[in-house]
Amino acid sequence: MTEEILRVRGLRKRFPGVVALDGVDFDLRPGEVHVLLGENGAGKSTLIKMLSGAYHPDEGTIFVDGRETTIRTAEDAQRLGIATIYQEFNLVPQLTVAENLMLGRPPRRFGFVDKKAMYARAQEMLDRVGVDADPRAPLESLGIARMQMVEIAKALGLDARVLIMDEPTAVLTTSEVERLFTIVRQLKEQGVAIVFITHHLEEIAQIGDRVTVLRDGASVAEVPADTPEDELVRLMVGRSIDQQYPRERSTQGAPLLEVRGLTRTGVFEDVSFEVRAGEVVGLAGLVGAGRTEVVRAIFGADHYDSGEVLVDGRRLPRGNVTAAMEAGLGLVPEDRKGQGLVLGADIRENLGLVTMRHATHAGFVDRAGQTKAAARVAEQLGVRMSGLTQEVRTLSGGNQQKIVIGKWLLAEAKVLILDEPTRGIDVGAKVEIYQLINSLTAAGHAVLMISSDLPEVLGMSDRVLVMARGRLAGELSAAEATQDSVMALAVGELEETA
Amino acid sequence: MTTGVLRLRKGGSVLSENGSLIGLIVLVVALTLLSGDFLTVTNLLNVGVQAAVTAILAFGQTYVIISAGIDLSVGAVAALSAVVLAWTATSNGMPWPLATGFALLVGIACGLVNGALITYGKLPPFIATLAMQGVARGLGLVISQGSPIALPDSVSHLGDTIGSYLPVPVIVMLVMGVITAVVLNRTYAGRAMYAIGGNEEAARLSGIKVTRQKLITYALAGGFAAVAGIVLASRLASAQPQAALGYELDAIAAVVIGGASLSGGKGKALGTFVGALILAVLRNGLNLLSVSAFWQQVVIGVVIALAVLLDTLRRRQAR
Numbered sequence: 015m016t017e018e019i020l021r022v023r024g025l026r027k028r029f030p031g032v033v034a035l036d037g038v039d040f041d042l043r044p045g046e047v048h049v050l051l052g053e054n055g056a057g058k059s060t061l062i063k064m065l066s067g068a069y070h071p072d073e074g075t076i077f078v079d080g081r082e083t084t085i086r087t088a089e090d091a092q093r094l095g096i097a098t099i100y101q102e103f104n105l106v107p108q109l110t111v112a113e114n115l116m117l118g119r120p121p122r123r124f125g126f127v128d129k130k131a132m133y134a135r136a137q138e139m140l141d142r143v144g145v146d147a148d149p150r151a152p153l154e155s156l157g158i159a160r161m162q163m164v165e166i167a168k169a170l171g172l173d174a175r176v177l178i179m180d181e182p183t184a185v186l187t188t189s190e191v192e193r194l195f196t197i198v199r200q201l202k203e204q205g206v207a208i209v210f211i212t213h214h215l216e217e218i219a220q221i222g223d224r225v226t227v228l229r230d231g232a233s234v235a236e237v238p239a240d241t242p243e244d245e246l247v248r249l250m251v252g253r254s255i256d257q258q259y260p261r262e263r264s265t266q267g268a269p270l271l272e273v274r275g276l277t278r279t280g281v282f283e284d285v286s287f288e289v290r291a292g293e294v295v296g297l298a299g300l301v302g303a304g305r306t307e308v309v310r311a312i313f314g315a316d317h318y319d320s321g322e323v324l325v326d327g328r329r330l331p332r333g334n335v336t337a338a339m340e341a342g343l344g345l346v347p348e349d350r351k352g353q354g355l356v357l358g359a360d361i362r363e364n365l366g367l368v369t370m371r372h373a374t375h376a377g378f379v380d381r382a383g384q385t386k387a388a389a390r391v392a393e394q395l396g397v398r399m400s401g402l403t404q405e406v407r408t409l410s411g412g413n414q415q416k417i418v419i420g421k422w423l424l425a426e427a428k429v430l431i432l433d434e435p436t437r438g439i440d441v442g443a444k445v446e447i448y449q450l451i452n453s454l455t456a457a458g459h460a461v462l463m464i465s466s467d468l469p470e471v472l473g474m475s476d477r478v479l480v481m482a483r484g485r486l487a488g489e490l491s492a493a494e495a496t497q498d499s500v501m502a503l504a505v506g507e508l509e510e511t512a
Numbered sequence: 513m514t515t516g517v518l519r520l521r522k523g524g525s526v527l528s529e530n531g532s533l534i535g536l537i538v539l540v541v542a543l544t545l546l547s548g549d550f551l552t553v554t555n556l557l558n559v560g561v562q563a564a565v566t567a568i569l570a571f572g573q574t575y576v577i578i579s580a581g582i583d584l585s586v587g588a589v590a591a592l593s594a595v596v597l598a599w600t601a602t603s604n605g606m607p608w609p610l611a612t613g614f615a616l617l618v619g620i621a622c623g624l625v626n627g628a629l630i631t632y633g634k635l636p637p638f639i640a641t642l643a644m645q646g647v648a649r650g651l652g653l654v655i656s657q658g659s660p661i662a663l664p665d666s667v668s669h670l671g672d673t674i675g676s677y678l679p680v681p682v683i684v685m686l687v688m689g690v691i692t693a694v695v696l697n698r699t700y701a702g703r704a705m706y707a708i709g710g711n712e713e714a715a716r717l718s719g720i721k722v723t724r725q726k727l728i729t730y731a732l733a734g735g736f737a738a739v740a741g742i743v744l745a746s747r748l749a750s751a752q753p754q755a756a757l758g759y760e761l762d763a764i765a766a767v768v769i770g771g772a773s774l775s776g777g778k779g780k781a782l783g784t785f786v787g788a789l790i791l792a793v794l795r796n797g798l799n800l801l802s803v804s805a806f807w808q809q810v811v812i813g814v815v816i817a818l819a820v821l822l823d824t825l826r827r828r829q830a831r
């Protein structure tokens with residue numbers, strides 16, 4: 015058995031108000047992919063921040079190569095060969111690929127940056143991870159997948175022996191994930207030890223060797239990667255989730271949202287569909303198929319060139335969010351932190367954002383009423399919080415998403431558009447959101463749900479629309495929709511036109 | 513339920529939210545010990561009068577900074593409004609309430625232009641208000657032909673004291689402070705400022721009309737600048753086109769010392785008030801201690817840096 019490169023024993027960390035880690039044990043051997051699994055808030059981020067020098071444990075020890083070590087700063091971690099790839103990359107988009115790869119330590123000659131050496135070295139680094147990118151190109155010209163590869167190449171350039179990857183697949187498409195896995199396997203063979211965080215259970219068996227499950231800040235189990243998914247879920251949440259997609263069909267009523275011939279040149283074309291009261295319509299398709307663009311146009315967040323949008327039979331003016339809202343539309347955007355929440359504001363404030371207009375009389379906001387309403391919805395959604403004045407920044411992803419949905423519940427939106435509602439959310443919170451969707455449709459609301467998570471689309475939709483290249487490629491009933499039939503439509507048109 | 517993470521009440525939140533208040537208290541105690549002249553009613557009222565103009569400008573600036581903007585034009589707009597007041601009241605013989613109202617409108621108009629440049633013109637606030645600084649200062653000089661205009665007696669009464677005790681500038685400052693607190697806490701416009709400053713896109717997607725709210729924000733800053741200009745002119749009994757030079761920076765400093773974040777979404781009327789008082793008390797105290805004017809600038813610079821540094825450290829600790 016290989017000597018462990020990293021060993022962690024009894025780590026504890028307390029923040030003001032929160033015990034983030036409560037006894038974590040964790041081992042890592044060279045050449046293995048060790049998956050860290052846990053719900054949001056289980057302590058994964060805190061653990062990796064300790065390994066990368068951002069936080070210091072209150073108790074417990076970290077051994078590197080069998081020696082007890084303190085990791086005080088990011089430089090310490092780097093010296094020990096530990097590199098972390100966060101979801102938000104530590105890269106400068108405006109600089110070139112090569113400059114990013116050697117950020118802060120470019121090769122120098124006579125005090126000047128030696129560009130020739132820099133590009134040559136960058137090419138080597140890119141070759142090592144097998145990514146096809148021009149070292150001279152500005153980083154921002156690369157897609158997110160290749161940026162991630164650049165980040166990996168940068169870490170390896172610092173002689174990283176331990177690579178910590180925080181949900182690397184969350185932002186990638188299926189084929190990009192495949193490419194990432196190929197690279198991860200190569201790195202394994204080179205003896206790099208990898209800590210891999212993911213919420214996609216099906217990835218664990220594909221890429222992992224061992225799994226450590228965290229729950230409530232403690233490591234609760236270490237199991238082989240081929241452990242059945244339902245067993246992993248049980249370990250993660252401490253109870254079994256009987257039904258991952260508990261869709262209960264409701265009786266359907268009149269069309270609440272009608273979209274006719276919606277077109278924005280070059281982005282989406284002739285998109286027509288309707289969503290009925292009590293219905294969940296799934297909008298599937300590959301990333302970049304134009305789904306988000308279409309729903310943003312429907313909601314008035316962006317403009318469109320032609321076509322029309324009707325809510326409850328009344329036509330909406332273009333590009334007017336307030337009018338869409340007043341008509342009964344609500345949008346839970348894809349980018350929760352960037353578009354859904356005011357992170358620095360508290361829960362009450364965020365929940366009241368939409369209803370604030372109606373709670374205003376002669377310019378003054380009825381704050382007592384807003385507080386009462388917020389308390390009611392927070393309770394209804396089961397938001398886990400210290401109080402209504404907690405900053406939403408400090409909530410877990412699932413609870414943050416409940417707040418975004420909650421503000422539309424308060425506004426009593428008739429048609430709720432959910433764009434990737436469960437992305438980056440743990441299993442337990444996912445099911446709660448599904449149940450919420452059920453209760454909304456049971457109450458006669460309509461739901462339009464974009465999701466790149468196919469099992470979720472299939473499990474929750476009454477009808478599935480598939481988009482490809484800015485067009486509706488087809489519509490499938492719940493009975494017709496399978497992984498294969500949806501994917502065939504999603505990629506079908508691509509192949510025809512390619 | 514599943515994440516049974518223990519959440520304790522944030523300890524010492526009174527202290528962490530009122531850091532600048534503690535700074536002010538320390539300053540007052542220190543100056544009381546160092547100078548026998550400091551803690552007297554006359555001197556304190558004097559400090560109040562000196563703080564008034566900066567504080568009123570800073571209240572206006574607070575709106576802008578909370579909504580993640582900046583207004584570099586408030587000093588120049590104050591001077592322009594004062595000049596307009598004096599000019600209309602003297603050369604045009606306008607009755608003083610009307611002239612005051614007109615001066616206020618000029619301030620608000622300047623703010624609206626700022627807001628329009630920023631929203632419709634998509635100029636960065638720094639640039640738009642820098643341009644307005646030049647324009648307002650220049651217009652003031654043009655109207656006054658470069659020299660001070662004496663205020664008619666009716667207007668300069670605004671700088672008096674009531675019952676030979678309460679200086680009007682202090683009262684105006686307190687009123688403007690209360691207005692600011694109410695606007696920020698209770699009104700739609702105020703709450704929208706926090707939302708826009710915290711996350712403009714989220715605010716927009718929640719149905720807040722960002723353009724309209726920003727116009728209101730800058731108009732308020734302009735209106736407050738006009739009030740500050742009127743207070744300043746009535747204190748000096750004349751409108752001076754070169755008055756309030758650089759005051760925008762004092763105003764920004766007061767807001768930031770008061771705990772607001774230049775990246776938006778955070779800030780309070782009380783904090784700004786305390787920030788303005790710290791600056792005024794410091795200047796006053798250094799005068800009493802006969803510190804040279806040159807060294808005073810150094811000390812004030814250091815205090816601004818220290819105040820924000822301490823605030824940053826405290827926040828980091830709270831994480």
